Each structure stands twice: as C-alpha cells, then as structure tokens.
Amino acid sequence: MKVLIKEKIAKSGIDLLKKDFEVVDGIDWDNGKLLKELPKFDAIIIRSATKMTADLINIASNLKIIGRAGIGVDNVDIDAATKKGIIVANAPQSNIISAAEHAFALLLAAARQIPKANASLGAGKWERSKFEGTELYGKTFGVLGYGKIGGLVAQRAQAFGMKILAYDPYISAEKAAKDNIEIAKKLDDGLKNSDIITVH
Numbered sequence: 001m002k003v004l005i006k007e008k009i010a011k012s013g014i015d016l017l018k019k020d021f022e023v024v025d026g027i028d029w030d031n032g033k034l035l036k037e038l039p040k041f042d043a044i045i046i047r048s049a050t051k052m053t054a055d056l057i058n059i060a061s062n063l064k065i066i067g068r069a070g071i072g073v074d075n076v077d078i079d080a081a082t083k084k085g086i087i088v089a090n091a092p093q094s095n096i097i098s099a100a101e102h103a104f105a106l107l108l109a110a111a112r113q114i115p116k117a118n119a120s121l122g123a124g125k126w127e128r129s130k131f132e133g134t135e136l137y138g139k140t141f142g143v144l145g146y147g148k149i150g151g152l153v154a155q156r157a158q159a160f161g162m163k164i165l166a167y168d169p170y171i172s173a174e175k176a177a178k179d180n181i182e183i184a185k186k187l188d189d190g191l192k193n194s195d196i197i198t199v200h
Contacts (some may be wrong), residue, residue, distance in 0.1 A: 001064075002040060007047040009069050035059060045069055046076075054080035070094055092148070096124060100152035107157075111136055137161040144187070146171045 003021045005014060006029070017023050024041070026034065038044070038060045045067040046052065052066055057080040066076055081088050109115060112133035120127050134179040141157040143150045146168035154164045164181035176183045 001042040003043045003045065004041040004043050005037070006034070006050045006093060007045070007046070007069070009045060013069075017062070023141060038063070043067060048072075048075055050075065051082070052076040057081055057086065060084075060086075065089060071096070096148045099149050099158060103149070103153050104156045108136070139163070140165050142184070143167070143181075146175075151179065154179065 001021045003017055003018075003023050004026045005023060006026050008027055012082050014023060021043070021164040026037065028195065029037070038056065039062060041060070042062055043065045043091070044050075044052070047069050052075060054077045057063070057066075057077055063084070063086050065087040066075060066081060066089070071090060071092055071094060073088055073090050076088050078088055099191075100154065117127075117131035120131065136157070137160060141154065141162040141164050143154050143164060143166040146154070146166040150166065150168070154166065157164060158180065164179075165184050166176070166181050166182040167187055171183060174182070
C-alpha cells in the first residue's frame, strides 16, 4: 500500500508507517501535482490545511482511507468519501490537553490583563495599579459544551478554586456529580452572576 503524507506530522509517526507501507512525502505538492498523483495512493494523511473535496476524492481511484491527524474532519467531504467506501479516520485525543491548557492560558492572561500590562511595560511605563486584574479563586466558570476539552478546562479551573457551571444537553446528572460541577439547564442559567467567566 502507498501512503501519501500531505501535511507535516511527527517523524515517529512516519517511521511507524514506513514499517508496513510505502510512504511518500507530498508536503510541498501544489494542487496540480496532488490531482495528478493522488490516484496512485491507497491512503492519504492530512491535517487542517488540505481540503479533501468531492472532486479530489472522486479522482482518487485507489484511495481506501483518509487519515486526519487532528480532532475535526470538517475539511473532508464525508458524503463523497462514504459513497466511495473510503474510511475517514481522525485522532480525537491528539491535542486535547494542549487545547485545554491553551484555553486556560488565555483565561489567565485576560483575567490578569497580561497582554496590556506587557505592552505598557514594553513602552517603558510602570502602571502596576492599572493592571491589577481579577482573581479566579471563588469565581463561577461557565463551560459551553462539556466534552473532552471542556472537561479538561473545567478540571484546571477547579484547581484554581473555581465553581463550574456547564451547559451541555448531553451531560448526565451522574457525570456532573462525579466531576463536581453544576449543570445549566439553559444557556443563560447563571449569567446574572457578576462573577461568571465563560469559555467555549
């Protein structure tokens, strides 16, 4: 089987593939070359930049699998792939911790006004009182969509002593109790609280 690597992935992943398959690096290929060469491949590995449109899928006469090195598959025409019997596989756990940490880093930066304070300091000013910021401790943290990433962000918020209010129509009472969070029945539940901080 021939596998086309269309976007950069870890060398360790490429080495694993090379044990069983013929692997071709097509990272620098333009659309013209991709259209010409794709029919020769049994599998393609992409990330978010490559759009696997119906046109691309339909010319890929030997394609059996589209591997998406990431969470979403919004850049793949699922209907077109399904009609041709092509498997579309993603990596739902691939970067969930990084995403959760990044979301919490942004929350801390906003609460403590770090970007503004850094810009002020870079301009040669010392305005400590102006950028005092807000403590997270004791605040209510709103999570819209309590999936894998939402749950990981909530864990980090709890470590800062925050109360969690989550809106997700699919979360069970048992899961909420286990995670020590409160469920919002509607999107605006709890939004009257002046201390709510929301992430989605």
